[in-house]
Amino acid sequence: MTRRTLLTVAAGATAIVATSRDGFSQSYDNTSAGGSSGPFQLPPLPYAASALEPSIDAQTVALHHGRHHAAYVANLNQAAKVAPEIAKRPIEHVLSRLGDLPDAVRATVHNNLGGHANHSMYWLVMGGAGGAPTGEAMEAIERDFGGLDDLQRRFNAAGAGVFGSGWVFVTVDRTGRLAIETRPNQDTPLMDGKRVLFGNDLWEHSYYLKYQSRRADYLKAWWDVLNWARIEERYRAARTGELTI
Template sequence: MAFTLPELTYDTAALEPHIDAQTMGLHHGKHHQTYITNLNNALSEHTQLHGLSLQELMKKVGELPENIRTAVRNNGGGHVNHSMFWTIMGPNGGGDATGEVGAAIARDFGTFEDFKKKFNEAGTKQFGSGWVFVTADQAGKLEIVARPNQDTPLMEGKSVLMGNDVWEHAYYLKYQNRRADYLNAWWNVVNWDAVNARFAAIKTGEFI
């Protein structure tokens, strides 16, 4: 079964003024769709892989046939990363982390402001295109990691709790070269209820 573009659960203008509607429309409808199209094309003749979920595919990327490995790494990574990205944002978001995620942040990073500072620094220092993620294990231990391009911690067997896209296409129309400003503004659209739902799923052993 071919992979398809997940629908947004909010309007492309819903994250204004922090993420502009034009960027959202292009990012979701064009960039993300291109990753999906390229991924489906790469897998089209490899029917033995068609039963794998997206997460399973990325966990096994190092075992894939060599002629499609790079295409799946780049485009499958783009699909799984963006699919996570849309779900952890929403209108009326922001504020301090809540629930079990808030408690885990306090335990592993100190204050929420300390956590945000470390996350933003990792995103700012990521050279070129990439992502900054928070991973979580089944014990609930959190870690901030940055990865280049569309690489995902799933390829290392780690579950992604949340993450921010620091490719220029995610912010350049509004923020130009001011990646740090974008990273700071992004916290205003984080949906902590959605992040807590991911955390609960990860702790039950589900890779999401």
Template sequence: MSSLSRRQLVLAATTAAVAAAAPRFVFAQATSPSAAAPFSVPPLTYPTTAFEPHIDAKTMEIHHDKHHQAYVTNLNNFAKDNPQIAEKPIVEVLGNLNNVSESIRTGVRNNLGGHANHTMFWQIMGPNGGKPDGEVLAAIERDLGGIEKFQTDFNAAGGRVFGSGWVFVTVTNDGKLAIETRPNQDNPIMDGKRALLGNDVWEHAYYLTYQNRRPDYLKAWWNTVNWTAVGERYAAAKAGTLGV
């Protein structure tokens, strides 16, 4: 073997070692759906550091890359023998769980619910999210008593969730809002409703920074809400086109 070849091998081995040690870029986690893997994690549209100090980067990375990915991996495994769960819109499957085979129904409820919840969660968060305005603000004032009362009541509802779950603002197709909670990874779609926004109160969403201080997390989370995205979801709900 020539000295040039040996140098090339050493360089290749060094490059591989550096690549293996490098931190993984969160946006690479999601892949495009395929026939073999019809479900995928949507990529974040902001860096994992976007919400510090309110939500730390490590929590965002683990939450998106590990927890959400686990739901998607489970769904793709279910879909291998039950392709029908990927052939219909998510809202149709979650809205008609009794039509899902009993052998996988609980798994689909938990994992498709988790996929829907988290897909919404990443969408309604964003840096420099502004404040509610326009029709969303008018609906909050009309149905939830104004922004301060709404946030106080939402935080209180989230704090009362026993164990793991979510606190949502649900929206009807005529734009009426309500604060509701769900256990585990249940989603309002399962009750024929839609989530305008929601906050994850599973410990994996906040524990590295807040430990057992869920109320502190709930208050801080408002600094991460993208009100432009919420306004778009509100318009879609009224138009009858809001998905998950």
């Protein structure tokens, strides 16, 4: 997430916006997160739940954001009562130093902060019209993958090959180099000190209502809702060290 993106999202949000002490500006809707409150907050969708149709149906988006993502936030707020330091440090800092956390909350933070970071990124990189990127991001895709078609083929194959639940990501380093990586469950490249350009959620709750077991169809359709302008912004932020999640 970048500072410019945060301002864009906040401008269109209907929920209350606040900036947490880790510098991660978030919005929180008590009804979405089951009335839970605390230092971690649920970012609002930067578009209507129906905006991703027909690639992803509105019911899936509403449940995914308002129930699944909100549950990670609620669990983090419970963990913060035991280990308040997790809310005082940048998300990427906490995730890359999970071994420093108390045993009592380490697994909870691993799973739920990973899920919170992954989903916050996921909502932000969607809401566009797909197509093809332009600018520096496209140059990097052509350099590192041979073009958008080859990136999509390799990304979709990696995503289809994930056993069970997980994620497929395109990571970006400070030199602008891109790579495809997969992670199980709610793990994230942030745990290894890396940065994510964009990524797709492979948990069944992301696609099952529309696609049932046809993950490959979901992976293919997902490209039609990417917001390449925002991904270009993330790419530039990664080059300057400003990209967080």
